[in-house]
Ligand SMILES: Nc1ncnc2c1ncn2[C@@H]1O[C@H](COP(=O)(O)OP(=O)(O)O)[C@@H](O)[C@H]1O
C-alpha cells in the first residue's frame with residue numbers, strides 16, 4: 091500500500107466523518123487552537139513591533155529575543171511545561187505563542203522601519219501626532235510585510251498545533267499520535283494530509299486578506 | 312466654492328539662533344533673520360550649510376540650542392507644537408505623499424485632521440488641485456500613477472489645504488527636470504501673487520533663488536549668514552568673495568534680468584514691408600541690413616539692401632530673424648540675448664501681437680546697460696535691508 095491508498099482509505103471511511111473523533115470535530119479543534127495561539131501572539135508581537143519600529147529603539151534587543159525564541163524546540167518546551175504545570179490548554183498555548191511571536195514581532199518591526207521616511211516627515215511637519223502617524227501613515231504602507239509575518243506565524247502554528255494531542259487535547263494531531271500508537275497508518279496519513287490542507291487554506295486566506303486590506307496605491311495595481 | 316477666510320502672511324523673526332546637534336556639529340551659527348510677510352524668502356547656500364536645519368527650526372521639527380524665533384511677535388515655543396505646525400504648510404523634496412491614499416485624500420489630510428467633514432475636505436482638495444494646476448481627473452489616482460512634477464504639485468496643494476499663513480518649502484523642485492522645474496516655479500509665483508503667503512524656500516540653486524526670492528539669504532558652511540538682500544542687490548553688490556563666487560561667473564549678465572527693456576531706443580529705419588516701393592527701399596538702403604515684414608507688420612527675415620527688388624521681394628533668401636523680444640514685458644537680458652543670437656547683431660522688438668515695433672543694435676543695448684548700471688550704482692551701495700548678524 092502506498093500513501094495515496096492510505097489517504098483514500100482514510101477519507102473514504104464514513105466512520106471518520108462524524109462523532110467526537112470525526113474529521114469535522116478534530117478540524118474545528120485544530121482551528122480553534124491555532125486561532126487562539128495566533129491571536130495571543132499577534133497581541134504581543136504587533137504592538138511591540140509597531141512601537142519599536144516607529145521609534146527605532148530597541149531593535150537590537152528585539153533581534154536577540156527573537157533569535158533566542160526561535161532556537162527553542164516547541165516539543166521540548168511542551169514536555170518541560172507539562173512537567174512543571176500539568177496538562178491543559180495553557181501548556182499547549184505557551185510553546186505555540188513562543189513559536190509565533192518572533193516572526194510577527196521581527197517582521198512588523200522591519201516593516202515599519204522600512205517605510206519611506208519622507209511621508210513620515212511630511213506628516214509630522216503638518217502637525218500630525220505620533221500615534222496617528224504610526225496608524226495612518228506607516229501601518230498602511232507596512233501592511234503587506236506585516237501580513238507576511240502573520241502568515242508565516244500562522245502556518246507554523248497550524249503545523250505545530252498537532253502537539254496538543256500529546257497532552258491529551260484534540261485537534262488533527264490526535265490522528266497522528268493515535269495512529270502511530272495503534273499502528274494505524276491510514277489514520278497517520280489522513281491526519282498529516284488534513285494538516286497540510288489546512289496550511290494551504292491559511293495561505294489562501296492571507297492572500298485574500300492582502301487583497302482586501304492593502305490599498306491599491308501600495309499594491310501598485 | 313466654499314467661503315474660506317483669507318489668511319494672510321505672517322512675519323518671522325529669528326534672533327541669534329544657534330543649532331548644535333548632539334554630536335557637536337554646529338549646523339546653524341547665531342543666525343539673525345527677519346523674514347517679511349507675504350513674500351518669498353529664499354535660503355540658499357552649498358550643501359550642508361544649515362538651510363534645512365534653519366527651516367526646520369521654524370516649525371520646531373528641530374529645536375534651537377540658543378536664540379529665539381518669533382512668529383508674528385510671539386515665540387514659537389509658546390504654543391503647542393502641533394498647533395504651530397498646522398499653521399504652517401510644509402513641502403519637502405520628493406513631496407512625501409501618502410502612497411496608500413488617493414490624490415484628493417492626500418490633499419484633504421490637514422482639513423480632515425482639523426475636524427472637517429470628509430465631503431467638505433474633498434471639496435476643498437478639488438479646489439486646490441485647480442489652484443496648483445492639476446487636472447481634477449487625477450483626483451482618484453494614487454501617487455505612484457503621477458509624474459514627479461505632478462506629485463510635487465500635490466505636495467504644494469496638500470500644504471495649502473488648511474490655508475496656513477506660512478509655507479515652508481525644502482528644496483521642493485530639486486528632484487524634477489529643468490523644464491518641469493520652470494513650470495513649478497512659475498506656478499509658485501502665480502500662487503504667491505494670488506494668496507500672499509509668507510514663504511520660506513530652501514534651495515541650493517542660486518538661479519532658482521534669484522528667480523523666486525523677494526529676499527535671498529545666502530548661507531555659508533558652518534551655518535552662518537553671508538548676505539541677506541533682494542536678488543538684484545545680491546548680483547550688483549555681493550558682500551564678499553564667497554557670495555561672488557557662489558553667484559557664478561555670469562552674474563553681470565544675469566543682473567540684466569532686473570532691468571526692463573522698455574527704455575531701449577528702437578529704430579524703424581531698416582524695417583521694410585514685403586510690398587515696399589522703390590522709394591521706401593531707397594530710404595532704407597543706408598542700413599547694412601533690412602528687416603522685411605509681411606503686410607501685417609510681422610517679421611519675415613533679414614536681407615542686404617542690394618538683394619531686394621522693389622515690389623517683388625523674394626522671401627526664400629531671407630536670413631532668419633531669430634527670437635524677438637517684447638519691450639513691455641522682457642528684460643534687458645532678453646533683449647541682449649536676442650541681439651547676440653541674431654545673424655545681423657540687431658534684436659527685433661515686437662508687440663504682444665507679434666508685430667514689429669522696431670529694431671535695436673547690440674551697441675545700443677550696450678549703451679542702455681551702461682546707463683542702467685550707472686543709475687543703479689547709488690542704490691546698490693546703500694545698506695542692505697534686513698538684519699545683519
Ligand atoms: N540630525 C543631525 N545630527 C547631526 N548632524 C546633523 C543632523 N542634521 C544635519 N546635521 C549636520 O548639520 C549640517 C547642516 O545640515 P543641513 O541643515 O541639513 O544642511 P543643508 O540643508 O544646507 O544641506 C551638516 O553638516 C549636517 O551634516
Ligand SMILES: [Mg+2]
Pocket residue numbers: 362363364
Ligand atoms: Mg537640506
